[in-house]
Amino acid sequence: MLKNWFTKENLAVTLLLVVLMVGVQVLYSAEIISPFVMLNLIIIAINIILAVSLNLVVGFTGQFSIGHAGFMALGAYASAIMSLNFNAPFIVSLLVGAIVAGIGGIIIGIPTLRLRGDYLAIATLGLAEIIRGVITNIDYLGGAYGLMGIPQKTNWLWAFGCMLVTVLVIKNFVQSSHGRACVSVRENEIASEAMGINTTKYKVIAFTMGSFFAGIGGALLAHYITFIEPNAFNFLKSFDILVMVVLGGQGSLTGSVVAAIVLTLISTFLQSLAELRLIIYAIILILVMLFRPQGLLGTHELSFKLLQRKRGVSHGSHSADA
Incomplete structure (x- = not known):
């Protein structure tokens, strides 16, 4: 699955993003x-992590x-409990939050x-509200008042690093044979079953992966704002993430990235x-x-080749007009 990533274009983009990550941290340290x-x-x-992970479920599968x-x-509550009650290192809290969310995805996904x-x-939607309701009624989790005093461990390097890993893992998954099986389920589930594809298996795999990375997003958020409450994870939050997927394009990872950036900035200006x-929204x-209806990018991915193709089409049309 990893061989799909080791192309010149992908390595160049990864290197560029790593330089961006370090550059932003340097500028922040210099108070610029x-x-x-x-x-x-x-x-x-964090929103990119959430949008890309949901796109795997909604867009690709x-x-x-x-x-x-x-x-x-x-993910948010499991990681917060690990940090508050067990004084676990941040990486451990992050992984526990992701694993708990992934297990939740399996338990909910199978039926x-x-x-x-x-x-x-x-x-x-109903099961997500049940999760929120259960959390609200457990005193150990802070009940309706939530959890306060969570250590602020999330910083730019952690957030961007987790985002990069999320995008890379999901990108390689959708380009693998497993990812193509998920796409076939999306296109025609009955035909996929007739071809011998275990549709339930691949739907659960995609759902579990999406839940796992949603848990990472929740854990990062909890350790950044240092306070979480059940109402922060109501159906409106799910709606926000879904809008990012629909706007960017169901089946386009880069579309989800662009939409997450645009909608987060809109939300900031309208605070x-x-x-x-x-x-x-x-x-x-x-x-x-x-x-x-196909979103900004549809099922296409924003890439150097796509930009060159667009430029070539534009130049060709100008030549024809001349």
């Missing part, structure tokens, strides 16, 4: 980048899940992924108008469904 800008960069990185915030909550379409959406933010979703 303000804490407010850094806060938004970290939130963008075709399973309409709107309960992603529930797995984010599992629900036999459903399709609207039934699956309702089931995942004082929380209700207006939800209205704008709804308007964006409606406009996308009407005029660009």
